[in-house]
Amino acid sequence: MIRFALRGLLGRKLRTALTAIGVVLGVALVSGTFVLTDSISSAFDSIFTENYKNTDAAITGKAAFELSGDSAGTAPPFDQGLLAKVAELPEVGAAGGAVGGQAQLIGRDGKAVAFGGAPNLGFSVDPARPEFNTLTLVKGAWPTAGQVVIDTKTAEAKKFATGDTIGVQARGAVQRMQISGLVEFGAVSSIGGATLAGFDLPTAQQLFDKPGKLDQILLAAKDGVSTQQLVDAVQKILPAGTQVRSADDQAAEDAKGTSSFLTFFRTFLLVFGGIALFVGSFVIANSLSITIAQRTREFATLRTLGASRRQVLNSVVLEALLTGLVSAVAGLFLGLGIATGLFKIFDAAGLTLPNNGLVFRTRTVVVALAVGVVVTLLASLRPAWRATRVPPIAAVREGATLPPGRLHRFRPLGAALLAVAGVALVVSGLFVDGLSTGSLLSLLAIGVLLIFIGIALFSARLVRPLAAASDPVARWSVLVLSIVAWPLFSLPYWLLRRGFWGSGSTASRVGGLLLGAVLNPVLLVIVALMAVRRAVSSWQPEWPAEFPGVLSDRPAVGIGGQNSRRDPHRTASTAAALMIGLALVTLVATLGAGIIKPFEDAVDKIFSGDYAITAQNNFSPLPPTVAAAVAKVPGVDALSSVRGGQGRAFGETIQITGVDKQAPDVLRFDWKSGSQATLGELGADGAVVDADYADKHGLAVGSALPLETVAGKTLPLQVRGIFKPPAGGSPFGSVTISTSAFDATNPQPLDLYTFVSLRGGVTAANTAALQQALSTFPNAKALTREQFKKVQSDSIKSLLNVLYVLLALSVLVSLFGIVNTLVLTVFERTRELGMLRAIGLTRRQVKRMIRHESVITALIGAVIGILLGLGLALLLAARLDEISFAVPTGQLLLFAVVSVVVGIFAAIWPARRAARLDPLEALQYE
Amino acid sequence: MVGNTDGQASVVVATGLERTYGEGDTAVHALRGVSVQVAAGQLTAVMGPSGSGKSTLMHILAGLDKPTSGSVLIAGTEITTLGDDALTKLRREHIGFIFQFFNLLPMLTARENVVLPLTIAGEKPDPAYFDELIARVGLTDRLTHRPAELSGGQQQRVAIARALVSRPTVIFADEPTGNLDSRTSNEILHLMRSSVDDYGQTTVMVTHDARAAAMADRVLFLADGEIVKETGRTSQGEILQIIDSLDLQ
Ligand SMILES: Nc1ncnc2c1ncn2[C@@H]1O[C@H](COP(=O)(O)OP(=O)(O)OP(=O)(O)O)[C@@H](O)[C@H]1O
């Protein structure tokens, strides 16, 4: 039986390969994701391990409570006196203290050196303790007071050498420093795009505004002292606000942030792999159904020769298994390519990821193979079961078809029920309160899955009316697209082919060739390759090619339209694959539009000043020195920064923000209790809280709100005002206090934003004045409200673009699905095509006919998909305040056009195959 | 009318077969009470005009289709009430088919097509018998070819070898030469005749060709769903006369 299955597959190589493409791409994305994230994670691990080489234990500052995530808020540094005390312990062999922080290197152009979103790391280096030093000196010398060592990559990219001066900016304004040497990070070949800057300890303390403080003490145990003994001994003398961990624990702690990000990143990419596989499973199920219908006679013959139903089932399932296995293996290796490609793409996009070589884990292999095989098997079950229903007598019946399944009659009802159940799941996921994120997401995912399957099954019912409605749309859109493409593709293609091997005078051919090459140089390459192939093999291109026309061909298009209505189930399943991709793309586009609008409204509501100061990358917090510099600009009427950090109240860690006295003049709140004035009068113990938080904890104006801060002090706050944040979000945390209270209790405070009003509002002079003030802070920029809205919504848009790219994979899979169905259909209608050709249909008409069928199928998928996507977006928007429901008409139109293009592209190859059929052979074909 | 058995053991015994397609006014009575016995080791031909029910009868005898009423015994087993599994088993042991359109599996070689029934049953061919069979059907140098690389006649030879390879109790052939030219038909018919003579292979064959029927040990004439006449081995001329006399064609 294995041999039959294999033979069957080999006999239908092409069809099998087309069937499998969905699985190959899906598995590739899955395995690529694993390889990528494993590689990044192993590179990070080696960075963190490198940090603690020769170290047995590390002392660090300790926040009063567990900080959440990696957002604003860091552990406070501690007094450097601890170093001497620890060094005296008998268990300690060596001890070295260090400080670190963000340190921008400033290029000659005055701009901060940054490679993508990678951090700019600065730290103290102690040449006297080389065992703790993670930097390797490549050239020059270690830094002395006022000097810096920088990484070789920055030096190379920005053309710096030892002895040059370079700008360095940490918490203060830019300082010019001499480069004493070039360094690399330990043994790690690339630590992503991070820039490195090393200073001696006093310089670093000054730069990072940590005078007399340390962030970390690295310890090596004396010989014969175990790590545990060392940790225990140190523990006894540690002051409050510090902690000691073994080197391994500390490395793991450091890795927490990146590993939680990587886990998110991995899940995120896997979701898209899953979607591609889901679409792929539709393609497989559909192709298998068609192939099995075409093989009815074969199965029946096998039955007459004594094959049991089980044997038929096994042979089909076995074929699916083999297909799944082969495609999974192909996908696995393609995944390696994808991972390499993604590294390159991120690199090109400026987001250099740490890379220490690709990591190919056994887990990747196992998961990728299992996923590929299981998806294929599941998709094959129904077609396989149908194959067992083929009666032996079908062997002698001319044109025997698969008998309809027993449950055939209940199919529309069952499909509708599935879709309704899916909607019910989604609705309950969205509107039932108190679900955990996990169960919410799985409810949504399963719900959407059921909706897709239900609609895909049900849509066979919709095919006839939809196909009839799409028919003129397809006709017209193809006409328009043909006219658009005519001068760029059709005409040059014809000219080039005529130039290479057509008829006509040499002069006119050469002229045409030149014109064609100018119109589309890419085609020149393609046609030249065709010419080479023609010269070296017996291959003949189709020639003479007719002069390219654009007008649609009534009779051909008429037959094509009818063909699309001929087998509604087939058309529906083919369209369903595209429907899924388009529904998701529509969902993303609609939600994107729905997010940006409320966000812009929120900016308009809150931001009453003239300018906002943000980091160049629009999101990194800035040191308060930036705001201080801006405050000195002549003409500043009012300025308030928004400090961001974390605190702890009522037993939970919350985001807190701090605002200046002048805040009422640059920020506007929607007050439930309190007023604008409140914002400026918070003093040492006043707080404004957001309405949800107030409701949750029963707070009213006058309520006591004890807030524990990172440094361990508790602020006895009193609620002075309650505000309603706008639907589109606000930069404010649950609790907002005054800047002075914030700075008194938060070491190393940072500003999320700074808002300013200037006399005269937004003017060129004011903008110039701000820019002048910021010239010593190359990492900061001043934006008007409109610019601020634009850069913020642009970042949302670029996130949307990432989603589109990932969803494009599913659309690509569905394109192959259409190709596959068309090829199978052409194969099945060989006789019919021969007959049509024999009674006078030209090759071009055959192509037009098939293209029309393809475009109609694509349009059906597009219409259902777009409507479905809008429906899902409506549900989400109804639930989430942050999102309004806005139909992005332009984008949806674009998606519809893309679908038509998908239909046209999908038809190219099957149409060529159909047109190549020799009418005589086609008629003889048995 | 009941076909006689010439005193030999009957391997197929059908009684009172009726087959109606459809219901009510549009019902077609393809068979109206046919009883027939097929003797072991004989070549039985079934003749009759188009639509007379020949194929229907054949399908019912072979267990491909169920009669509306009546019974069919093959090698003593009542097949009209058998379930799918039992029927499958019965096919493996007792029934061989030769089709008008050959029904070879396109992806298998001639050799693989021939041994297919054995492969399906999980058996191996007896090498001596296999070689002899292949030599007899004249496929020795065609064994590695695919059906697409064989002529119609060669394809039908493969199909005959496939039917013979498992030495079934009875072979059913529906117009085995219906798709071949007269010369090739002749060769195929001789092949079938010789398998009956040399291996004692019981065979039932539907045909429109008087020449083919003249090679049979027995000829049944069907008209309008009933057996209207039967003869023993007879000449082509006589068969044509019978057809004329029955005003059948
Ligand atoms: N599946 C079916 N459904 C309905 N009617 C059928 C079916 N199969 C056969 N018939 C009818 O039964 C009658 C007998 O058909 P059958 O195929 O047995 O004829 P035949 O003798 O084999 O004819 P031919 O020589 O043309 O092959 C015909 O009238 C035919 O139309």
Ligand SMILES: [Mg+2]
């Ligand atoms: Mg017939």
